[in-house]
Amino acid sequence: KQEVTQIPAALSVPEGENLVLNCSFTDSAIYNLQWFRQDPGKGLTSLLLIQSSQREQTSGRLNASLDKSSGRSTLYIAASQPGDSATYLCAVLYGNNRLAFGKGNQVVVIP
Amino acid sequence: EAGVTQSPTHLIKTRGQQATLRCSPISGHTSVYWYQQALGLGLQFLLWYDEGEERNRGNFPPRFSGRQFPNYSSELNVNALELEDSALYLCASSLAGYYNEQFFGPGTRLTVL
Numbered sequence: 456k457q458e459v460t461q462i463p464a465a466l467s468v469p470e471g472e473n474l475v476l477n478c479s480f481t482d483s484a485i486y487n488l489q490w491f492r493q494d495p496g497k498g499l500t501s502l503l504l505i506q507s508s509q510r511e512q513t514s515g516r517l518n519a520s521l522d523k524s525s526g527r528s529t530l531y532i533a534a535s536q537p538g539d540s541a542t543y544l545c546a547v548l549y550g551n552n553r554l555a556f557g558k559g560n561q562v563v564v565i566p
Numbered sequence: 567e568a569g570v571t572q573s574p575t576h577l578i579k580t581r582g583q584q585a586t587l588r589c590s591p592i593s594g595h596t597s598v599y600w601y602q603q604a605l606g607l608g609l610q611f612l613l614w615y616d617e618g619e620e621r622n623r624g625n626f627p628p629r630f631s632g633r634q635f636p637n638y639s640s641e642l643n644v645n646a647l648e649l650e651d652s653a654l655y656l657c658a659s660s661l662a663g664y665y666n667e668q669f670f671g672p673g674t675r676l677t678v679l
Contacts, residue, residue, distance in 0.1 A: 486665040498672040551622055552664050556609040
């Protein structure tokens, strides 16, 4: 079964601290992995996409790593800001072309 | 360039009615995907359409159906609505074929009373 788990479900950090969000997946036969941001009641904003052959991707303050063999990805957000408060979703693309999502990390950055 | 658009933004129906949700993909994209985000359940894959054909279907009952039009826009129909169908329905689009990045729309919030 293709399960995606995100831990912790919720976290609060003071402004300026670095954020570390974890994603694990049970089936390592992935094609790519995406990190999304979702604001309450809204759609998904794609943050980073890592192809299965890649180890990491970076965009501004965001960095995502991928370890396919251990079934893990980590999203790092440097120097967090109150505007980073949102739910972050990890999604894995498998051979059936479906994205399998974790339930998300709900982040609150405290000013 | 316009992103994925969905209509309506909100939809309120009563149990037993039918709901129709619409999605327009990014220009040049021929694949459309539907996902359901129900409270507490996370995002679940519903349907994938490509070039007008249904390519894959998630673990949902047959009363969830859809179609893709020649202009690649798509419609999701939910018949005989049940209370547990209340959810945010997200549409995504991608280039044709497999393993392409999926771009999401803002969603339609369906409430079943």
